Amino acid sequence: MSVYVPQLVLPTDPERDHIRGSVHAPLTLLEYGDFECPYCGAAHPVVVEICRRLGRHLRFVFRHFPLANVHPHSELAAEAAEAAGAQGKFWEMHDRLFEHQDSLDDDDLIAHGRALDLDIDALARELVDGTHTQRVREDFTTGVRSGVNGTPSFFINNVRYDGSHDLGSMLETLEGMLRAA
């Protein structure tokens, strides 16, 4: 049996993906995550610190992978992040949701929107209409096809990262790849 290394079927696309950091950075760290997953919540400050340390060398991409059977609020939370993105505040909402994982019901999502000074009518309408349902689904489907094997799943330059999710392990891998680049 040959060694099989899962790779992204949909590489990072600046036209569709949410990208934090320089779009032209040599390294790409991509997360498939779920706002209600405690392990994604634990990984969030690690990712923030990685972005801070690697600066212009790294771009970070977030795609949705809501495990709706275990996390009943995860899909709508993902849609709320997309709705915030439609108003130019994806990352603000992304950070806020991970920092408030115990407050993700419908009213909470609206309250988060208010705290970020979003157009609340638009946010509520898009959540009710399912404006971003398809986009979240597309993220999920591409994740499944790319070998996402739990949440969070990370990919570095299109290849699934199977190492530990602590800061030291992730930084070591990323810095090693940067040196080799």
Added chain:
Amino acid sequence: MAALQAGTKAPDFSLQATPDQTVSLHEFRGRRVILAFYPADWSPVCGDELALFNEVLPEFRRLGAELLGISVDGVWCHLAFAKARSLRFPLLSDFEPKGEVSRVYGAYHASAGTTERALFLIDESATIRWSYVSPIGINPGADGVLKALESMAGGPKS
């Protein structure tokens, strides 16, 4: 111990799914079956393999396949675990004699006393069409089994 490979006849088995219900492989003749062997209920990760496969279940069914989870845990343990994780597919108990079915499939990790993380895709005539054993500590994704399902001739039979 090597896992059974594509082309091998899938050994039949009967295992308990609940305290009063047994599931046998031959009941699925004429349908496709995915056997997902996994080490243990209650692994401390919420977004693990079973949670993932649970989400992908509609896609497996669209491709004509039923999913069966198998570990050496007992039926009461399986019941509590399936309820806690909202699992929508049967968990079979390879409990007594412990790991017997897992051994036959070459998916038993003897020193740990558990099954490996192994996947088998079985076709309508009970032949294994694809199998995969994950490296220790790494969950398999659903991509491999989906690709294998799609590459099977004839398309899903409903």
